[in-house]
Amino acid sequence: MKTIKINEQFKEDYIRVLNHIANLFFEDSKIATSHDEADMVIQFNYSIDDNYTIHTASELTVEGQTYKSNYSINYATEGTEKEQGIRMKRALSHVMLDVLEQYTGMTQEWGILTGVRPTKLYHNYRKQGLTDQQIAEILKSDFRISDAKIELMKEIVDRQLKTIPDLDGIGKEISIYIGVPFCPTKCAYCTFPAYAIGANRKHGRVESFIDGLHIEIRAMGKWIKENNMNITSIYWGGGTPTSIEAEEMDALYKTMFESFPNPETIREITVEAGRPDTITPEKIEVLKKYGIDRISVNPQSYTDETLKAIGRHHTVQETIDKFWLSRNSGMNNINMDLIIGLPNEGIEEFQHSLDESAKMQPESLTVHTLSFKRASEMTRNKDKYKVADRNTVSKMMDMASSWTKENGYVPYYLYRQKNILGNLENVGYSKPGEESIYNIVIMEEVQTILGLGCGASTKFVNPETGKITQFHNPKDPAAYIMTFEEAIEKKVEMLEDLYNVQLSK
Numbered sequence: 001m002k003t004i005k006i007n008e009q010f011k012e013d014y015i016r017v018l019n020h021i022a023n024l025f026f027e028d029s030k031i032a033t034s035h036d037e038a039d040m041v042i043q044f045n046y047s048i049d050d051n052y053t054i055h056t057a058s059e060l061t062v063e064g065q066t067y068k069s070n071y072s073i074n075y076a077t078e079g080t081e082k083e084q085g086i087r088m089k090r091a092l093s094h095v096m097l098d099v100l101e102q103y104t105g106m107t108q109e110w111g112i113l114t115g116v117r118p119t120k121l122y123h124n125y126r127k128q129g130l131t132d133q134q135i136a137e138i139l140k141s142d143f144r145i146s147d148a149k150i151e152l153m154k155e156i157v158d159r160q161l162k163t164i165p166d167l168d169g170i171g172k173e174i175s176i177y178i179g180v181p182f183c184p185t186k187c188a189y190c191t192f193p194a195y196a197i198g199a200n201r202k203h204g205r206v207e208s209f210i211d212g213l214h215i216e217i218r219a220m221g222k223w224i225k226e227n228n229m230n231i232t233s234i235y236w237g238g239g240t241p242t243s244i245e246a247e248e249m250d251a252l253y254k255t256m257f258e259s260f261p262n263p264e265t266i267r268e269i270t271v272e273a274g275r276p277d278t279i280t281p282e283k284i285e286v287l288k289k290y291g292i293d294r295i296s297v298n299p300q301s302y303t304d305e306t307l308k309a310i311g312r313h314h315t316v317q318e319t320i321d322k323f324w325l326s327r328n329s330g331m332n333n334i335n336m337d338l339i340i341g342l343p344n345e346g347i348e349e350f351q352h353s354l355d356e357s358a359k360m361q362p363e364s365l366t367v368h369t370l371s372f373k374r375a376s377e378m379t380r381n382k383d384k385y386k387v388a389d390r391n392t393v394s395k396m397m398d399m400a401s402s403w404t405k406e407n408g409y410v411p412y413y414l415y416r417q418k419n420i421l422g423n424l425e426n427v428g429y430s431k432p433g434e435e436s437i438y439n440i441v442i443m444e445e446v447q448t449i450l451g452l453g454c455g456a457s458t459k460f461v462n463p464e465t466g467k468i469t470q471f472h473n474p475k476d477p478a479a480y481i482m483t484f485e486e487a488i489e490k491k492v493e494m495l496e497d498l499y500n501v502q503l504s505k
């Protein structure tokens, strides 16, 4: 834990922002306004002049050395009080980042940007009418983002607009997420709503959950139909939605197609079959029967010891076999996920994962960086797991990027997480033309995503203002069974509030 002492008068929201910056450099850090035993001290000076120019300066004192930085930025208008606060926090972040970069020798490629959706920021500037050149200048000067990351953002934004040409107007439509909260076993890094299916089956919770889900799909489908909305995409996630029986999947998809309007206009339906141990020829037949051709088969790693260490309970061979079973049965849009920085994995193991992926050439490949999420078993027992250092993680990201280029993939979405190893990003790659529409709309928050089932969050996105309101279905199947009817009512109410005025225009 590094304790950094800063100016005494700083308020909570300033401290929070500066703490995010400190966390980019140190695994665990604390900002204090009074502490006698701080590891380092940063003294800030700041002012705004009559021309709306903000001036900031910082001086870091650590281990007998001093590091200094200053930064000024001019704004055309005075701005509201809220805008002034944001501008000042940004300017202070600049000089804090700068002195910490000098001291640690690290370079933060994402600069002072700590948010999870960098490309949403790019889209916002684009929608304001700025050119790529102007956006690049702002990202560089205001956020200190590296040229390479700006280039990546531009490439992804262009690709998204090619995939969804009506992206800016897609708020008129809606997408659906359906959560099935069961898995064969729980993985060690998992924070998703995932419950071991065996025990839940024994207590009748699987059947009761599915009964409730049929009702929820019908009710929400009725509202969508009555309000003449089109559905852009549907995503079955969880848990692992293929962990239920083939007949149960069949019945649910039947309800889905009967309940939702204009199935022919739905642009994409994905079913996560993440755990290879859940895929069977019968389930693939069901997917094919309903024309669902986008699935996810997730290896995470191609090293058996790693799979064991993270509690996946399936083998590498099983992943490979199930991939080919799906492919040879006609599945022509398969996504695979890899995770960088799994326990005991370094360059060699990751290279092996890439070599194995090359043999399969899935239509899309998502490269995640391991994040220590608070609720996971891995975080609770962090000492048990030996993970790669920042430099190695960064090298593995570069390997993924070169590998995808060599194998004809393009990046089409990206997101960042807090507590992500090496402060890097997660990138979704695909073969050109095989980008997932759902992944784009969820990442860029351009339309409402209605969440059904367990652990499903609904994000209501106002099509005019972009304002977001959320509603969360319960994570636990037992709670879902008890409360799904109230959840339906509440969501209908929120949909009415959000769309009725606009739909009647």
Ligand code: SF4
Residues within 6 Å of the ligand: 182, 183, 185, 186, 187, 189, 190, 191, 192, 193, 194, 238, 239, 240, 274, 275
């Ligand atoms: S397969 Fe996915 S959802 Fe299921 S336990 Fe593992 S990480 Fe969690």
